Amino acid sequence: MNDQELKDILDAWDVPPVTGSLRQNVRARFAASLERELPSKRWGGWFTAKIAAVTVVCLLALGLFVNEAVPQVAKMDFLLLNVPFTVDSEFTRYADDGSSSVEMYTTSFTHNGYEVLLSRSFPDQPFRTGLSQVMDWIGLLMFDISLPFSKGSGKQETARTAFIKNGCTASGQIVSTGEAILGYRTVVIHYNLPDDPRATLWMAPDLACFGLKFIIEKKQSDGTFHLLQTRRAIRVNLRQ
Amino acid sequence: MDLPRAARKGDEAAFLQLFDEHHWPLFRFAYRLTGSRADAEDIVQECFLQLLRPECSYNSRRAEVRTYLFGIVRNQSLKRLRRNDGAGLSSVGFSPSPEGQVLRAELEAAVARAVMQLPETQRAVLILAHYEQMPLAEIAKVVGLELGAVKSRLQRARNGLKEKLAIYATDLERQR
Numbered sequence: 001m002n003d004q005e006l007k008d009i010l011d012a013w014d015v016p017p018v019t020g021s022l023r024q025n026v027r028a029r030f031a032a033s034l035e036r037e038l039p040s041k042r043w044g045g046w047f048t049a050k051i052a053a054v055t056v057v058c059l060l061a062l063g064l065f066v067n068e069a070v071p072q073v074a075k076m077d078f079l080l081l082n083v084p085f086t087v088d089s090e091f092t093r094y095a096d097d098g099s100s101s102v103e104m105y106t107t108s109f110t111h112n113g114y115e116v117l118l119s120r121s122f123p124d125q126p127f128r129t130g131l132s133q134v135m136d137w138i139g140l141l142m143f144d145i146s147l148p149f150s151k152g153s154g155k156q157e158t159a160r161t162a163f164i165k166n167g168c169t170a171s172g173q174i175v176s177t178g179e180a181i182l183g184y185r186t187v188v189i190h191y192n193l194p195d196d197p198r199a200t201l202w203m204a205p206d207l208a209c210f211g212l213k214f215i216i217e218k219k220q221s222d223g224t225f226h227l228l229q230t231r232r233a234i235r236v237n238l239r240q
Numbered sequence: 241m242d243l244p245r246a247a248r249k250g251d252e253a254a255f256l257q258l259f260d261e262h263h264w265p266l267f268r269f270a271y272r273l274t275g276s277r278a279d280a281e282d283i284v285q286e287c288f289l290q291l292l293r294p295e296c297s298y299n300s301r302r303a304e305v306r307t308y309l310f311g312i313v314r315n316q317s318l319k320r321l322r323r324n325d326g327a328g329l330s331s332v333g334f335s336p337s338p339e340g341q342v343l344r345a346e347l348e349a350a351v352a353r354a355v356m357q358l359p360e361t362q363r364a365v366l367i368l369a370h371y372e373q374m375p376l377a378e379i380a381k382v383v384g385l386e387l388g389a390v391k392s393r394l395q396r397a398r399n400g401l402k403e404k405l406a407i408y409a410t411d412l413e414r415q416r
Contacts, residue, residue: 001402001409009405010370013351015268016277018284022267023259026285030247030255033292095302096384221361222389 059134081144083109086118087210088235094227105234110210112160116143168209178202181212182236197228207236242300244291259288262306265372266313272367273317275356283316303381310374310382314364321360347408354404361385362397369394 001009091104107118119136121129168187169175178186184204191199202213212233217225246254263284270280290296290312291305298308355363364383368374374382380390 001406003398005409006398006402006405007370009347009408010351010355010401012347013272013355013371014348015271018263018267018281019277022263022281022284023256026259026263026288027252027256029285029289030252030292033289096381097302099302220385220389221359222385226384 056131059131062134081111081116081147083111084239085109085207085210086237086239087207087212087233088237089231090234092230092232094229096226107237110208115210116140164205164209167205168203178213182233184212184236186212198225212236244298244300244305248292248296255288255292258291258305262309263288265306266309269310269367269372270313270317272352272355272371273314273364274320275352279317279320283313283320286316287312304378307378307381310368310372311384314382318360350405350408354401357404358397358400362393362400365390365393366397366401 086107086109089106089108090102091106092100093103094100102123105121105123108115109118110116117136118140120132122132163169167175168189175187175189178188179202180186181202181204184206186202186204189201189203191201197216197218200215200217201211203209204212210233211231214231215227216229217227220226243254243258247258266287267280267284270283271277274280274283287309291298291309298305355366358366361383365379368379368382369376376387376390376394380387383390385393
């Protein structure tokens with residue numbers, strides 16, 4: 001069979017017309033999505049929207065003021081938590097064509113195996129950054145205040161201590177030695193995420209197994225891996 | 241005018257213009273991927289609504305809206321096919337043909353079966369290239385592959401179909 005014959009045969013497969021209701025359904029769902037997106041229309045129009053806007057602006061102003069007036073290091077002095085170090089990280093997302101863009105910068109620390117966020121910032125998005133920093137600060141305070149009342153699981157803490165003592169490995173896990181990142185030696189672990197992307201994590205045993213680098217890759221049908229997302233530490237801030 | 245942006249801001253006319261311009265090729269693509277009219281219509285609806293969501297990653301500087309929409313249709317179709325575990329194949333439906341068109345209907349069913357039996361990426365590439373006449377560079381963006389990989393998959397798909405459909409080449413001649 002030549003190419004022309006194949007083309008003629010393939011053209012025999014027709015597609016049925018779309019039902020007349022498709023456009024109406026899409027239109028109705030568009031209207032419904034607007035209703036969800038714009039609560040102000042449902043709850044009293046502009047007045048509610050204005051109140052919400054003023055509240056957001058006030059919160060943002062307060063957050064920005066706190067953020068500017070109180071440096072991050074000083075913020076931690078208020079905390080009940082003992083924070084021996086913080087890590088600044090950069091999150092990058094990669095498009096299908098290989099181009100990349102920085103999504104977010106974070107400052108965080110680790111506490112009993114959990115990463116606690118101190119602040120986030122988003123390049124070229126001052127409003128989102130301001131709002132996030134307010135939310136992060138509130139979240140951090142809530143976390144800190146709740147600490148004396150939280151009942152930590154003894155088993156969990158023991159396992160965590162053993163994990164750090166064993167150089168960031170748990171029984172059965174296969175790890176390999178990774179490159180030094182910002183002067184800290186690392187161990188590497190690979191695992192699969194839902195929907196099959198592959199994740200690789202570089203943990204620093206000397207920083208309580210903090211993940212200094214994390215990448216997510218998707219396997220292509222030709223067997224190669226395409227980078228989807230990365231997170232890398234750009235600075236480690238040790239505290240006295 | 242950036243129609244997706246206007247639609248996201250609540251401009252219904254912009255949203256409907258987008259729909260009118262793109263829904264038919266998207267429906268054809270979804271139908272040929274899933275083999276189901278109902279699924280294809282659901283996918284097309286979902287595809288346009290996804291453009292309105294705050295987490296929508298569409299960026300007019302990075303890709304044409306058509307390319308982006310085809311990408312969504314492909315992903316949605318894949319999800320459905322995995323969920324139905326190939327049920328689409330059996331649901332390829334054809335209305336009864338009048339006498340004299342029986343042969344044509346049989347051929348149509350055979351083509352549908354052969355295309356749907358191709359591996360997923362080969363199927364998507366073939367449908368976009370043959371039925372939608374999409375340039376290979378744009379197909380590469382829709383399916384997330386390099387141009388060379390798209391070419392090789394298209395070639396493999398065509399070769400596979402030539403083998404499977406060889407017996408129908410003579411039938412087609414007879415119909416003419």
